[in-house]
Amino acid sequence: MNSQGEFSTAEQVLALAPDAASRKAGSRLAAPGSWSGTGAGECAVWGLCAGSGSTPYRTVVDLSGTDGPASNCSCPSRKFPCKHALGLLLLHASDEEAVRAGGEPPDWARTWLTGRRQRAARTATATVTAGPSTVEAEAEAEGDGDAAAAGSSAGQAAARRRAEQRARRMADGARELEDRLADLLRSGLASADRGGYGQWEETAARMVDAQAPGLAARVRELAAAPASGEGWPSRMLAECALLHTLNQGFLHLDGLPEPLAATVRSRAGLTTDTAELLATGEPVRDDWLILAQRDAEDGRLTTRRIWLHGRKTGRMALLLSYGAAGRAPELTLPVGLSLDADLVYYPAALPLRAAVASRHAPPRTTGEPPPGTDVATALARYGDALRADPWLDVWPVVLADVIPAPDAELGWQLADARTEAALPVDPRCTDRTGLWQLLAVSGGEPVTVFGDCGHAGFTPLTTWAPEAVPL
Template sequence: MEERWSTEHVLSLAPDATSRKAAGKLSTPAPWTAPGTDGAAVWGECGGSGSTPYRTVVELATPAYQCSCPSRKFPCKHALGLLLLWSGTPQAVPAAEPADWAAAWLDARRERAGQRAAAPAAPADPAAARRRAERRGARVTAGAAELRLRLADGVRHGLADRSAAGPWEEVAARMVDAQAPGLAARVRELDGLPQERLLEEYAMLHLLATAATRLDELPADLAATVRTRVGYTTDTAELLAGPTVRDRWLALGSRDTCDERLTTRRLWLRGAKTGRPAMLLAFGRPGQAPDLALPAGHVLEAELAFHPGARPLRAALGTRYGAPGPGPAAPPDGLSVAEAVAGYGTAVADDPWLDAWPTVLTGVVPVLTPDGWRLTDGHHTVPVRPGAVPEAALWRLAAVSTGRPLTVFGEYGHQGFAPVTAWSGDHRPLGLTTV
């Protein structure tokens, strides 16, 4: 039997709220001509303002989309509307052989995939790889040593004189040249930090730069953490070739962040059997939703490969076993505020540069105080990190709670709690990162 996606799953693919709203108007049979599905793809022709209908096809496994409309958004409203029709009104999208134009696109995709799979891999040259690694290690060590000197200059001249260490953007560029993008990203943040947090960040950066110059002396797990923080990457194929963890992964929530170049999606999961937390990262161009989409409360059985580190969290998605579907109606198990604080402390002991740790709080009530929003479980309170979610979302959270305890998932760190998803009783999860 064909597994259909839920409405929440389809809408989570949308690049923005405007696309979700427009897709809703195309989710009925009226605009569509000869929609169909073969279990692996969905296709149909959608009438528009012109005389020629838009031809839309979605390959479900990836997913991948093709539409003849001129939209620069990806997926477009037609692809989303077709998926909503397929998921919500199955009888309107009968089983059929793909239309000629849909089959041509699908066959071309399969052919390209086959060519990539058949292409011989370039022969490995261990000696060349070792030389490249040694050259990069030398550059990173030199860059980290220079950063330590710049930070020391800043402290010696006094933190009130922000120009003492030189323009930080210039220092960040030097870290990029040293092939240490992680250091560069943290350096760029210095210019925007309030005065009271500068010494803290100077100290953490100095510690990271020092560790980067002494990788060979560190325990293996801590060295892996430092390499990740500095900006070394691990090839996904290499990760997936190693040990993987198969589980039924519950989606706790996701958050999208955007800049002029990239949309980054963070998706947090928890293993039903292992209880292990995981974070998947996906990227998309501006106006394009990242491919990875799993609404909060849904479950996906899959294999994950974790990036190495003292506190492994980021993972790569491997083999999937079936389509994602709604999970249990009950909210996930959580911690008290005191337990959450202790849990973050344990995580920081393993990874000193950890800004936050995924945490489910149980039995908490949102309250607005003169010092800002807080979550309290009756014994302890935790501040909501300023700017973590829209103010309107916090008011919605308070309205859902009406003084009754909730289960809330988010990231807990030294700046407070950044809520992502909330559960009230057996109701479906409420996303808080967008309104």
Template sequence: MNAQGERWTAEQVLALAPDAASRKAGTKLATAGPWSGAGTDGGGRADGGAGAVWGECKGSGSTPYRTVVDLAGQDGPGFHCSCPSRKFPCKHALGLLLLWAEGEAVVPSAAGAPPDWAGRWLERRRQRAERAADGAPAKAERTPANAEAARRRAERREQRIATGATELEQRLADLLRGGLATVEGAGYGQWDETAARMVDAQAPGLAAQVRELAAAAGSGAGMEWASRLLEECALLHTLNQGFLRVDRLPEPLAATVRARVGITSDAGALLASAPPVRDHWLVLAQRDSDDGRLITRRIWLHGRSTGRMALLLSYGAAGRAPELSLPVGLAVDADLVFHPSARPLRAVLGTRHGAPAPCPEPPPGGDTTAALRTYGEALRDDPWLEAWPVVLSAVAPVPGADGRGWQVADADGASALPVDPRCEGDSAGLWRLAAISGGGPVRVFGECGHRGFTPLAAWAPDAVAL
């Protein structure tokens, strides 16, 4: 963190970029040359935090692009630019923030209000936030009037899912009766048709599980694929039976089963009805995944006082990044509401009580044995869980032969976790972790699961966070 304290680092700014091309283009604009009138109102805030950053960037036309970033929005940073880009943030917003991160000498604190064009957009954004906050209780009040209709819709959907689960059970029985060898080399056609049937049954979670069966069946030669396919069949059978008997399950487990088949709680209803958990939430990592139809953004948080882990999910249409972004490495004083579950992790961001601020220290961690124990405890509550977020306090990354088969080993060498083989596609990231470690122990955040450990963020021994 730089000397100004409230200003972000370049790494935290670049973590907001929707893709690699935006990071590269934004970095090129992080020079004073094309910018004019750049400023921030951070110096005028009572809490010392930055509220907004603005500036005009010379482009190819005669009129400069006007860019403004609201750093104190209730739902995360907000971005506005007069350029035609459909990315959020665009390269101009990234370049402006990178310039601001360099310090007061480059982007000074304004003595007065921002320019009119920036002030108008900031005011409109805050008015929208206020209307949304005022409208939440009204929406909650209207819900009882439509409760009966909503209940009937929910019942119809659950009946359709139950029909789909029953059909899927029959298909699993036919598969096992005929033998797993019958699907070897059979292609994805039958699986795609079954997944489509589950989508028709309004059970996207079951459809995703069917696709896991397809991946297992086509995962390679030998008998490893058969073992994995059998495991996936068992998990899917357990999920089907859990949903068909959901009314007999304890409510936390019933909520987990509903979520796994694809019945999710409405974010607005959760915020209006569930008790919030307020804490200073450290933003541990942010990652985007793109399946060609939807961009899914995952943001992992850790509560400084509660010690709880949380996961925020947001979505964007293909080619358009989700708007929710939080600066990695900073802490946000905010309310979170957790989705009901036997092991709550996914949450909804509620009221933010201040701008992101530096965190005094990284979260506490444990060794690899503790990480496995934590994952095992979470798996006990949610048998379909693939991984659980953990912090390893002192591990060293160890590359395998030819850069494959990586491990993270405890500093004393007593135990180690294999790195998820899927991470080897990002070999540069693993070697970057090795460079941060320098052969010594380093604190690492990631997900521990049945495939191994997935590193997502690291803290250098002599720095607050990377």
């Protein structure tokens, strides 16, 4: 895989941002209307970005470096990479039409790229004490075919070095975060309430600098705890415990079973390359029922979560896709239909996220809901999932024979028609219209409901009574 492919998703690009302000500003620039003269080729991306002046900013990013991307921009920013470089990379990752591959750099971009690469070559040559490089020696001894193999080995070695460098930066970030948590516990949780959100946002920004976006997201969860209402100290202590466990897991990856180690890497922010996953992973073919599709925005990204259920295997699968700067993700699947497809699961202690490897037929209509379970069994399975992945936010659940019931004191609940058990609806569920629609579909009778089960309750997403009705 070339260096350019390592920044093919918005997540990977935003991990390069020096701070939160740069991420936000870069995301706003990830729109075709901001750019002209864009192109990609020769392991580089370039473009002209309209600014406040009459002359657009010239931005070029070199993706061939062994230590990560380098950029040059005519803007006055002293940040690296600047918001224009981030916006250009985000646009390149999300819109192939806006940044077409296969072109040649314009003169201003080629001048900088040539100079940079010549300097890099001179630096590399200076480190060789005698004789030709290993790759050149092997080429001379074995011929062009072996030279290509040697070049491939050199590329793989460079990729390993980059991975090792990032792992070291992330480990340094995890150790710094451990010190921050220790300071918090020594001074008492009350100090977190007095310190405000800003101190934690600075810590989150430092985790982004360490290229650990997963740790940064956990820090922001911690920062929000003091403003979460009554009982916040216990919630903050729980978040501290989860963050400490994640830090320690990342710092001791070698001692973990590989499935759990894969989960820890993913939670800390190390992503698995999708192309490599599809090339090496074992596909699972099934008739996948499309259970739900849900979008969420955080000001920087639109995250689309699509839940699937395999009718033959009984497995759940989560498809994730992203759109930058308020743009909708490209992947979309109609809820209620079935898709004959091969999926490949990302490695984890509890494989749930997957990618579509191939489709064998267009989505087709199906009227049957997936098999559901009772409330007690659903909670037991959620507990089992938490043992495998303590950082799990939600777990997909299909509840059978439940009756939606609003309660003035307890809030909305899903009552099991066969037992006296009831599952509370997550109070953070803002789709009150959807809840009343669910009640209307039910008419006071038992229905089958699919949704997310989390520590705060259940969020209904789709119901069948007797046919699929997306909320």
